[in-house]
Amino acid sequence: xxxxxxxxxxxxxxxxxxxxxxxxxxxxxxxxxxxxxxxxxxxxxxxxxxxxxxxxxxxxxxxxxxxxxxxxxxxxxxxxxxxxxxxxxxxxxxxxxxxxxxxxxxxxxxxxxxxxxxxxxxxxxxxxxxxxxxxxxxxxxxxxxxxxxxxxxxxxxxxxxxxxxxxxxxxxxxxxxxxxxxxxxxxxxxxxxxxxxxxxxxxxxxxxxxxxxxxxxxxxxxxxxxxxxxxxxxxxxxxxxxxxxxxxxxxxxxxxxxxxxxxxxxxxxxxxxxxxxxxxxxxxxxxxxxxxxxxxxxxxxxxxxxxxxxxxxxxxxxxxxxxxxxxxxxxxxxxxxxxxxxxxxxxxxxxxxxxxxxxxxxxxxxxxxxxxxxxxxxxxxxxxxxxxxxxxx
Amino acid sequence: xxxxxxxxxxxxxxxxxxxxxxxxxxxxxxxxxxxxxxxxxxxxxxxxxxxxxxxxxxxxxxxxxxxxxxxxxxxxxxxxxxxxxxxxxxxxxxxxxxxxxxxxxxxxxxxxxxxxxxxxxxxxxxxxxxxxxxxxxxxxxxxxxxxxxxxxxxxxxxxxxxxxxxxxxxxxxxxxxxxxxxxxxxxxxxxxxxxxxxxxxxxxxxxxxxxxxxxxxxxxxxxxxxxxxxxxxxxxxxxxxxxxxxxxxxxxxxxxxxxxxxxxxxxxxxxxxxxxxxxxxxxxxxxxxxxxxxxxxxxxxxxxxxxxxxxxxxxxxxxxxxxxxxxxxxxxxxxxxxxxxxxxxxxxxxxxxxxxxxxxxxxxxxxxxxxxxxxxxxxxxxxxxxxxxxxxx
Numbered sequence: 174x175x176x177x178x179x180x181x182x183x184x185x186x187x188x189x190x191x192x193x194x195x196x197x198x199x200x201x202x203x204x205x206x207x208x209x210x211x212x213x214x215x216x217x218x219x220x221x222x223x224x225x226x227x228x229x230x231x232x233x234x235x236x237x238x239x240x241x242x243x244x245x246x247x248x249x250x251x252x253x254x255x256x257x258x259x260x261x262x263x264x265x266x267x268x269x270x271x272x273x274x275x276x277x278x279x280x281x282x283x284x285x286x287x288x289x290x291x292x293x294x295x296x297x298x299x300x301x302x303x304x305x306x307x308x309x310x311x312x313x314x315x316x317x318x319x320x321x322x323x324x325x326x327x328x329x330x331x332x333x334x335x336x337x338x339x340x341x342x343x344x345x346x347x348x349x350x351x352x353x354x355x356x357x358x359x360x361x362x363x364x365x366x367x368x369x370x371x372x373x374x375x376x377x378x379x380x381x382x383x384x385x386x387x388x389x390x391x392x393x394x395x396x397x398x399x400x401x402x403x404x405x406x407x408x409x410x411x412x413x414x415x416x417x418x419x420x421x422x423x424x425x426x427x428x429x430x431x432x433x434x435x436x437x438x439x440x441x442x443x444x445x446x447x448x449x450x451x452x453x454x455x456x457x458x459x460x461x462x463x464x465x466x467x468x469x470x471x472x473x474x475x476x477x478x479x480x481x482x483x484x485x486x487x488x489x490x491x492x493x494x495x496x497x498x499x500x501x502x503x504x505x506x507x508x509x510x511x512x513x514x515x516x517x518x519x520x521x522x523x524x525x526x527x528x529x530x531x532x533x534x535x536x537x538x539x540x541x542x543x544x545x546x547x548x549x550x551x552x553x554x555x556x557x558x559x560x561x562x563x564x565x566x
Numbered sequence: 567x568x569x570x571x572x573x574x575x576x577x578x579x580x581x582x583x584x585x586x587x588x589x590x591x592x593x594x595x596x597x598x599x600x601x602x603x604x605x606x607x608x609x610x611x612x613x614x615x616x617x618x619x620x621x622x623x624x625x626x627x628x629x630x631x632x633x634x635x636x637x638x639x640x641x642x643x644x645x646x647x648x649x650x651x652x653x654x655x656x657x658x659x660x661x662x663x664x665x666x667x668x669x670x671x672x673x674x675x676x677x678x679x680x681x682x683x684x685x686x687x688x689x690x691x692x693x694x695x696x697x698x699x700x701x702x703x704x705x706x707x708x709x710x711x712x713x714x715x716x717x718x719x720x721x722x723x724x725x726x727x728x729x730x731x732x733x734x735x736x737x738x739x740x741x742x743x744x745x746x747x748x749x750x751x752x753x754x755x756x757x758x759x760x761x762x763x764x765x766x767x768x769x770x771x772x773x774x775x776x777x778x779x780x781x782x783x784x785x786x787x788x789x790x791x792x793x794x795x796x797x798x799x800x801x802x803x804x805x806x807x808x809x810x811x812x813x814x815x816x817x818x819x820x821x822x823x824x825x826x827x828x829x830x831x832x833x834x835x836x837x838x839x840x841x842x843x844x845x846x847x848x849x850x851x852x853x854x855x856x857x858x859x860x861x862x863x864x865x866x867x868x869x870x871x872x873x874x875x876x877x878x879x880x881x882x883x884x885x886x887x888x889x890x891x892x893x894x895x896x897x898x899x900x901x902x903x904x905x906x907x908x909x910x911x912x913x914x915x916x917x918x919x920x921x922x923x924x925x926x927x928x929x930x931x932x933x934x935x936x937x938x939x940x941x942x943x944x945x946x947x948x949x950x951x952x953x954x955x956x957x958x959x
Contacts, residue, residue, distance in 0.1 A: 186826060395780070414779070
């Protein structure tokens with residue numbers, strides 16, 4: 174089986190990238206645009222006006238809908254789909270971070286869905302999306318990599334569920350990455366973003382089957398740069414090079430590059446366990462991931478200690494000759510790093526203390542009520558998941 | 567100014583990738599295909615039949631035209647354009663290496679050219695291509711990266727000229743990369759390919775303006791993997807991992823990834839000097855590049871010795887504290903490596919001994935008869951170029 178990489182997103186990286194919005198929409202032949210966003214911050218700081226001025230200048234009509242929350246809710250998405258259909262929207266511009274982009278992707282599936290069914294079906298896997306209207310992005314938060322990825326993750330308050338849908342159909346047509354737009358991202362969100370892109374790389378690093386040295390090397394370079402520049406951005410939020418590094422790293426960590434030749438898929442158990450935490454407790458995605466990762470790592474490490482040992486290169490650790498020892502050192506180094514950027518390394522530090530009953534329910538949801546197992550580097554059933562959640566408390 | 571990356575090529579990497587040809591053409595809606603190739607080797611070894619069987623099974627009509635030479639000639643391209651127009655070809659499948667793909671791209675520009683002018687005009691920059699019919703690739707030689715790149719380079723026997731044309735229009739729609747198809751590539755061609763992809767990375771590494779650490783790190787990882795796996799493929803032509811590494815590296819070295827954030831362009835003086843050598847002496851591209859590179863490097867090194875010193879990481883050199891010394895060590899290490907894989911590091915080793923008059927003519931052609939200078943890391947005029955050619959003898 175050949176691995177596939179498909180990254181059609183046209184990326185502009187650098188100061189003023191957002192000023193190409195009009196030109197990109199013109200090239201794409203956008204007829205009517207929905208501008209989708211989160212808080213009113215982009216209205217207050219003038220970014221919205223800089224965007225709409227470009228559409229006005231080209232005579233491209235648009236409507237705007239904000240209010241996307243972190244862990245974007247399907248309720249707003251359903252509303253946007255109805256609005257978009259009524260208004261004849263044929264292009265969505267997401268201005269924001271991963272939540273806004275993921276919400277935009279869901280809306281794009283919904284508007285293009287000829288059956289007019291419920292968009293949530295795509296996220297429960299009851300149906301597979303067959304079409305999408307195009308999406309473009311002005312990124313304001315470096316984290317999820319949704320600006321180039323095939324992935325969209327949304328939440329449903331009904332059942333406290335967080336579910337993802339992957340399809341090349343939803344990869345954005347263009348992504349405008351101006352590092353200066355992330356200067357005002359708070360230290361906490363900078364850390365969550367740093368953690369998120371490290372985890373996207375790590376999830377792919379732990380794949381089943383033989384490894385491909387070129388991709389491993391690229392992944393380690395990526396992790397090292399994320400780690401170094403995450404610290405720099407925390408020291409000085411207006412460090413242009415650091416913000417630029419994180420912005421481009423977020424895209425590369427999730428566009429598929431670091432899984433190419435490694436079987437084309439990763440482990441993703443930590444993501445699946447985090448989705449249940451977010452669904453139940455509405456935690457920040459990056460923080461939810463680091464709160465689980467080292468416990469997961471120690472639980473599965475024996476499957477291939479050499480793989481974990483290799484990760485020591487990210488932090489320049491020297492090798493002792495024992496893979497098991499070096500694996501433990503590498504896991505400790507990641508844990509130390511996460512703590513250094515203020516990220517939790519267990520559920521207590523994440524601020525939640527799930528009861529045994531809650532842990533049972535979290536595990537039950539993670540295995541889709543008995544319908545699946547999770548993980549690929551090491552496959553995990555409900556009992557494994559319960560043990561990991563418990564040990565992470 | 568923001569840097570732009572646009573890599574729409576759908577890449578399949580792994581054993582049997584070529585068996586997806588039919589499926590990819592179906593997805594693309596190909597109506598009538600021109601299969602373009604070089605020598606009859608692909609007919610004799612059965613690859614052609616494996617390709618055409620897939621088209622036959624789907625009822626996709628096709629014609630085939632072989633005979634592409636290294637340094638593909640515009641004469642064959644003109645013939646193919648006429649044939650393609652007459653036959654109503656709307657998709658070209660290139661089966662081969664860089665020469666075949668570059669020839670296919672030129673044909674694709676020509677068939678789509680409404681003015682029906684001479685395709686050579688796009689390569690002299692007299693005209694800019696405005697359209698292209700789509701191209702897909704089955705790769706049989708890892709070297710030029712044309713399978714993902716925006717570049718096409720062809721030769722004209724009239725005037726002994728070799729010229730390139732760059733446009734996102736010509737990026738292939740898909741690239742099918744089966745490492746096993748390169749098992750029979752000769753040691754000499756394996757070395758030329760290894761050199762070519764290293765040079766594509768190096769040309770981009772030497773850019774004007776400030777550097778971007780993430781891209782620098784990825785470039786160094788790429789160079790290290792190319793160097794290691796070039797040696798392995800020479801030791802054992804059927805080393806799957808080595809062939810896979812080289813195949814994917816050839817694409818990454820030339821698809822734009824390793825210039826992202828570094829101003830989006832590189833130096834390219836060595837390529838331009840090599841183009842004139844190839845035009846006049848018909849040398850192998852990779853060998854022509856290594857025959858020039860170290861002389862160029864020493865000539866321009868003083869512009870930024872630290873940049874050359876950084877390259878020592880490719881070969882694990884330790885630093886002395888002096889950028890100038892470390893730069894010279896890094897250049898020497900590249901020279902040693904090129905010699906180790908049997909590549910020339912001067913014109914004599916390349917097998918040519920241009921006279922002073924020929925060097926004057928080479929330099930005159932390189933500056934387009936006084937119309938341009940070359941290089942960007944350090945800009946070179948005709949006298950500089952003459953000095954480099956002379957010192958490289």
